[in-house]
Amino acid sequence: MARAAAKSHVPADSSDRAANLRVAAVFGEIADLLEVEGQNPFRVRAYRNAAHELGGLGRDLAAMVAAGDDLTELPGVGDDLAGKIAEIVDTGSCAALDELHRAWPPTIHDVMRVPGVGPRRARSLFEQLAVRTLADLRAAAEQRKIRELPGFGATSERNILDALAGLLGTGRRLPLADARVHGERLLARLRAAPGVIEAVIAGSYRRALATVGDLDFLVTARSHNGAIAALVGAPDVVHVLAEGPTRATVVLRSGLQVDLRVVGRDSFGAALHYFTGSKAHNIAVRRLGVARGLKINEYGVFRDERRIAGRTEASVFAAVDLQFIPPELRENRGEIAAARAGELPRLVAAEQLRGDLVLVEVGDEASAVVAAAAAAARARGQEYLLIVHEVPARARAHVDWAARLKAAAAACAEHELAPLQGLELDISQRTCPDEHVDFVAARLSHAPRGASHPALLRIVGGAREGDAARDPTALVRMAVGGALAVVGDPARLTALEPELQAARAAGVPVVLGSGGEPGGGQASRLELAVSQARRAWFEAEAVVNSRPLAEVRELLAPRRQARRRA
DNA sequence: CAGCCGTGGCTGAGCGAAATCATTTTCGC
Numbered sequence A: 001m002a003r004a005a006a007k008s009h010v011p012a013d014s015s016d017r018a019a020n021l022r023v024a025a026v027f028g029e030i031a032d033l034l035e036v037e038g039q040n041p042f043r044v045r046a047y048r049n050a051a052h053e054l055g056g057l058g059r060d061l062a063a064m065v066a067a068g069d070d071l072t073e074l075p076g077v078g079d080d081l082a083g084k085i086a087e088i089v090d091t092g093s094c095a096a097l098d099e100l101h102r103a104w105p106p107t108i109h110d111v112m113r114v115p116g117v118g119p120r121r122a123r124s125l126f127e128q129l130a131v132r133t134l135a136d137l138r139a140a141a142e143q144r145k146i147r148e149l150p151g152f153g154a155t156s157e158r159n160i161l162d163a164l165a166g167l168l169g170t171g172r173r174l175p176l177a178d179a180r181v182h183g184e185r186l187l188a189r190l191r192a193a194p195g196v197i198e199a200v201i202a203g204s205y206r207r208a209l210a211t212v213g214d215l216d217f218l219v220t221a222r223s224h225n226g227a228i229a230a231l232v233g234a235p236d237v238v239h240v241l242a243e244g245p246t247r248a249t250v251v252l253r254s255g256l257q258v259d260l261r262v263v264g265r266d267s268f269g270a271a272l273h274y275f276t277g278s279k280a281h282n283i284a285v286r287r288l289g290v291a292r293g294l295k296i297n298e299y300g301v302f303r304d305e306r307r308i309a310g311r312t313e314a315s316v317f318a319a320v321d322l323q324f325i326p327p328e329l330r331e332n333r334g335e336i337a338a339a340r341a342g343e344l345p346r347l348v349a350a351e352q353l354r355g356d357l358v359l360v361e362v363g364d365e366a367s368a369v370v371a372a373a374a375a376a377a378r379a380r381g382q383e384y385l386l387i388v389h390e391v392p393a394r395a396r397a398h399v400d401w402a403a404r405l406k407a408a409a410a411a412c413a414e415h416e417l418a419p420l421q422g423l424e425l426d427i428s429q430r431t432c433p434d435e436h437v438d439f440v441a442a443r444l445s446h447a448p449r450g451a452s453h454p455a456l457l458r459i460v461g462g463a464r465e466g467d468a469a470r471d472p473t474a475l476v477r478m479a480v481g482g483a484l485a486v487v488g489d490p491a492r493l494t495a496l497e498p499e500l501q502a503a504r505a506a507g508v509p510v511v512l513g514s515g516g517e518p519g520g521g522q523a524s525r526l527e528l529a530v531s532q533a534r535r536a537w538f539e540a541e542a543v544v545n546s547r548p549l550a551e552v553r554e555l556l557a558p559r560r561q562a563r564r565r566a
Numbered sequence B: 001c002a003g004c005c006g007t008g009g010c011t012g013a014g015c016g017a018a019a020t021c022a023t024t025t026t027c028g029c
Helices: A015-037 A040-055 A063-069 A081-090 A097-102 A108-113 A119-129 A135-140 A155-162 A174-193 A227-232 A265-276 A279-291 A313-319 A335-341 A366-379 A399-413 A473-480 A497-506 A522-535 A548-556
Strands: A195-199 A214-221 A237-243 A247-252 A257-263 A296-299 A300-303 A308-309 A357-362 A384-388 A418-425 A441-442 A457-459 A483-487 A512-513
Touching: A015 A040, A015 A063, A015 A081, A015 A108, A015 A119, A015 A214, A015 A357, A063 A081, A081 A237, A081 A483, A097 A548, A108 A119, A108 A548, A119 A135, A119 A308, A135 A155, A135 A227, A174 A227, A174 A257, A174 A522, A214 A227, A214 A265, A214 A384, A227 A237, A227 A247, A257 A265, A265 A279, A265 A296, A265 A300, A265 A308, A265 A313, A265 A483, A279 A296, A279 A313, A296 A512, A300 A313, A300 A335, A308 A313, A357 A366, A357 A483, A357 A512, A366 A399, A366 A522, A384 A399, A384 A548, A399 A418, A418 A548, A483 A522, A512 A522
Parallel strands: A214 A257, A357 A384, A384 A418, A418 A441, A483 A512
Antiparallel strands: A195 A214, A237 A247, A247 A257, A296 A300, A300 A308, A441 A457, A457 A483
């Protein structure tokens, strides 16, 4: 089926986070070079922390600098880094980095990225073999010079060559849905291994991060267990990076890195909490423990030498007087204070959705797409379907919209589902071309090249078209009075976090849906959309399609007279 | 370098695990 050519009607907001990303990149590079230099680890960490915080910041640093905001209010930013942020925003770089570049080549941080090469070895390679780039590194290894260096050997040299040949982990992050395919298969294998009591996936996968860098398996086992052997012997393992009695690391053919840890039953909760992360969350929880005279590690919660908790995750939280915190919230973004106060959100769950959201393109046979989605929705016990018909400006005049709407409605009726139909207009279109729709949607970017449908859609409701979305908050401002639709298409569901957070903060409701692909998989797509909303602290109350049909119809109805209010 | 309360000087998460080399480095949360 021919897909319409990719069109982005709104300038990508990436241009507006460019300043944030630039600052994060500069700080990250400074951290690397300071580390190579052997500087104070806490100074290095300060740059890394700031890079991490600013990279995920939902506000535009350039705008903050322009407005003269106090940057030291930002987490991990003090007087010094505030000055450097302003400098980077204004000039694109900063003197501190330029200074480091006089001593170390900028490309040395590529060398550091090679698995098995850290700051110490990168420095040694540079100083003794003049290795500045990955090409230099390869040449040095091929000429068997690396094995001559103190601290290296023939094995290290071999491993470096393997890494450069791409045999080892690629370091790229995989969309959550792709990781799930690998994860479920390995999970089944581990569960079937001798001695294994329980096997789960922790890490960023469990936190439902939109992309994951690796898979963390946690296994509890009887004294003798075959989990390690089962992992290293799995069919698509191409490299074993580490293999010990309690831990193993392998690389799959896809380039995905997989870590496995084996702990005793009594440590399962503590280990699950620890290996689910995030790192920032763990540090914060551990700090609570220290304040209570407790030691928290992956084996349990200890008072002196005595284990007082750790068999379940809940027991770990309880030991530091916290409610159980859902994995999606464990990013140290306020969840700990909320859990202490007993004010955690009741996160939306997929089972609460009463209807799915489907996007239909002009090239599609609308009734077929809708029928597939309707069948899946019905199977989930849902009551209605929100159908969005794409309306590209050029095709508008040549399409019989009335017939398409009717066909889609019929397809719904066949599965005893109520249809709510809307048209998706170009952002520049100010008027609705058809009076007989239930709502109007506007496209909001986030469509990568090759993808026609966006992952984010503004359901307009009664609001007037605004200026093009230029940053997350602007995007959300546009949706005020309407709703933001989130489609769980794995390929398009990356980096929506700032928008979703901004939406929740602004009280903008969301519509969560599978998007409806005829090939099936609606359930996992729906759950993907839900998981991202959960990460942004959404409760069912703020999710439009958790409500009954009549309410949704009312909420989304175009209010054509309602225009600009004072 | 940030953050904290002893507002200038201190602490900062920190250890386990494994590889690899010969005692240190890397990596993970």
